[in-house]
Amino acid sequence: MADPEIKSYEPYHESRSAAVTESRPAQAVLMAIAFAFLGIFLLLPLIIVFHEALAKGVGAYTQALGEPDARSAIRLTLLVAAISVPLNVVFGISAAWAIAKFEFKGKAFLTTLIDLPFSVSPVISGLVYVLLFGAQGLLGEWLKGHGIQILFAVPGIVLATVFVTFPFVARELIPLMQEQGNGDEEAALSLGANGWQTFWYVTLPNVKWGLLYGVLLCNARAMGEFGAVSVVSGHIRGLTNTMPLHVEILYNEYNAVGAFAVASLLAGLALVTLVLKTLLEMRYGAELAATRGH
Amino acid sequence: MTTAPAQAGWRFKQPSVIPGFGLTLGFSLAYLTLIILIPLSGLIWRSAALGWTDFWAIATDRRTLNALEISFGTAFIAAVVNVVFGTLVAWVLVRYRFPGRRIVDAMVDLPFALPTAVAGIALTTLYAPNGWIGKLLMPLGLKVAYTPLGIVIALVFIGLPFVVRTVQPIMEEIDKEVEEAAATLGASRFQIITRVLFPGLAPAIITGFSLAFARGVGEYGSVIFIAGNLPYKSEIAPLLIVIRLEEYNYPAATAIAAIMLALSFVMLLVVNLVQTWSRKRYG
Numbered sequence A: 001m002a003d004p005e006i007k008s009y010e011p012y013h014e015s016r017s018a019a020v021t022e023s024r025p026a027q028a029v030l031m032a033i034a035f036a037f038l039g040i041f042l043l044l045p046l047i048i049v050f051h052e053a054l055a056k057g058v059g060a061y062t063q064a065l066g067e068p069d070a071r072s073a074i075r076l077t078l079l080v081a082a083i084s085v086p087l088n089v090v091f092g093i094s095a096a097w098a099i100a101k102f103e104f105k106g107k108a109f110l111t112t113l114i115d116l117p118f119s120v121s122p123v124i125s126g127l128v129y130v131l132l133f134g135a136q137g138l139l140g141e142w143l144k145g146h147g148i149q150i151l152f153a154v155p156g157i158v159l160a161t162v163f164v165t166f167p168f169v170a171r172e173l174i175p176l177m178q179e180q181g182n183g184d185e186e187a188a189l190s191l192g193a194n195g196w197q198t199f200w201y202v203t204l205p206n207v208k209w210g211l212l213y214g215v216l217l218c219n220a221r222a223m224g225e226f227g228a229v230s231v232v233s234g235h236i237r238g239l240t241n242t243m244p245l246h247v248e249i250l251y252n253e254y255n256a257v258g259a260f261a262v263a264s265l266l267a268g269l270a271l272v273t274l275v276l277k278t279l280l281e282m283r284y285g286a287e288l289a290a291t292r293g294h
Numbered sequence B: 001m002t003t004a005p006a007q008a009g010w011r012f013k014q015p016s017v018i019p020g021f022g023l024t025l026g027f028s029l030a031y032l033t034l035i036i037l038i039p040l041s042g043l044i045w046r047s048a049a050l051g052w053t054d055f056w057a058i059a060t061d062r063r064t065l066n067a068l069e070i071s072f073g074t075a076f077i078a079a080v081v082n083v084v085f086g087t088l089v090a091w092v093l094v095r096y097r098f099p100g101r102r103i104v105d106a107m108v109d110l111p112f113a114l115p116t117a118v119a120g121i122a123l124t125t126l127y128a129p130n131g132w133i134g135k136l137l138m139p140l141g142l143k144v145a146y147t148p149l150g151i152v153i154a155l156v157f158i159g160l161p162f163v164v165r166t167v168q169p170i171m172e173e174i175d176k177e178v179e180e181a182a183a184t185l186g187a188s189r190f191q192i193i194t195r196v197l198f199p200g201l202a203p204a205i206i207t208g209f210s211l212a213f214a215r216g217v218g219e220y221g222s223v224i225f226i227a228g229n230l231p232y233k234s235e236i237a238p239l240l241i242v243i244r245l246e247e248y249n250y251p252a253a254t255a256i257a258a259i260m261l262a263l264s265f266v267m268l269l270v271v272n273l274v275q276t277w278s279r280k281r282y283g
Helices: A010-014 A024-053 A057-066 A068-101 A107-119 A122-133 A140-145 A154-165 A167-180 A183-190 A195-224 A227-233 A243-252 A256-287 B021-049 B052-059 B062-095 B101-107 B116-127 B132-140 B148-173 B176-184 B189-218 B221-227 B237-246 B250-282
Strands: none
Touching: A024 A256, A024 B062, A024 B101, A024 B116, A024 B132, A024 B148, A057 A068, A057 A256, A068 A107, A068 A154, A068 A167, A068 A195, A068 A243, A068 A256, A068 B021, A107 A154, A107 A167, A107 B021, A107 B250, A122 A154, A122 A227, A122 B021, A122 B189, A122 B237, A122 B250, A154 A195, A154 A227, A154 B021, A167 A195, A183 A195, A195 A256, A195 B116, A227 A243, A227 B237, A243 A256, A243 B116, A243 B221, A256 B101, A256 B116, B021 B250, B052 B062, B052 B250, B062 B101, B062 B148, B062 B189, B062 B237, B062 B250, B116 B132, B116 B148, B116 B221, B148 B189, B148 B221, B176 B189, B189 B250, B221 B237, B237 B250
């Protein structure tokens, strides 16, 4: 590959004398093991998704995706992501502003709390809402009395999705805004801008690529979440089935083409996410917090 | 040690000309409380309401113990596998130059991006007795799908990026001079790796291990398809929670969740301690 990026690394490589790198054969062996491992564990699962989806031809594939239940699952997944991602974007920006721009007591503790959903099993993330809103739940009676349906309905699915995708935007923006400091904002304010103008014209342009990066990861998880959503959804076909849940139902019915057809859309989403993520890292690496090993 | 000026006293927030502190902190706290803290404390409250005897009975039930043992055992093995191969992959990505390195590097994040249910059915299809890999392992007497070995495979897939992404940045920061100095002093390549490079990488490897382990313990979507889900044999703890919920046995589901949560919290604490320790020791 005639990539200028790779060329520029060449001197670094040449300058390594034999004593500080492995011998050529050892390098070849290590690389072969690493590639074999990645091929078996990452590449094959990806290939088999598309292979199985198209196992009975393109006709069967498009037909599987045209099924009303598949279509409603796609619609619900898009709806859930369209609600939960913006919610977490607003939270992420707000939390990053408070944490990065100000010094206050308990800041480290708050940052730890934001990461909490990452260390909770997805099943437990769903369970907590069942305990809260379920028939035997704390608010179950009250909700029933008022005819409000949260569990086994769209609100419950959105809540569970918001829970598992909660930290994505915040944890990208907080270190980024901390690194950028307050200088730009203070300059804008001293020149007469109000708080909102400062945020809109100074802070937001400074963090836009980091924000996009966080949104990308948040969205991928929101559309792909399985465990948490599975617990709260009730698996009602055509009503509360998201795409990952629909994949499970079809698979358990031995409808391999149907299951892998829907799965291929999710795999496509994962690939698009990875490509965009890599492009962002290559082009705007200096403006992202995630690429600096925070 | 410097002492704070006495007149400053205790202050919640340092003064700042930047506006919006009350609004953004207030909103963040309200949102955090509503979405995360109240639901989680509901879980703790419900399990506390169980009483010690009931809680202990559920916790020491053989099916619960087996499920926890399988979850933690397979997650541990998978994390060990990932430490070995994840470190190797990071090494190859950082040290060697080859065509398509960027693509390989990007692919490492696939388990982060691929929905777990998709990974689950893909791995099951590969490792089933008639699958591409399962077919090759069958003559060797190795059954992967529908056994605990299948759980390990799924967790290796899920945990790999945690190790690579934790170790990789630290590897990139290693000074070439350190290796050169060791070489000048007569160290062999093997000695340089084990005595010079490895100690610097160890904290990152431990952190990567803990992250992969923690994620593996709670993992559900990718595992349930390949595990076979036989009670006492290949049933993971998150699945047992779901089963108890479907039986409307809320107390049991709550208790198992509380145990898992407590154990994950301990692990999170350990990760943080390791990180602080490594930052202190290796700056």
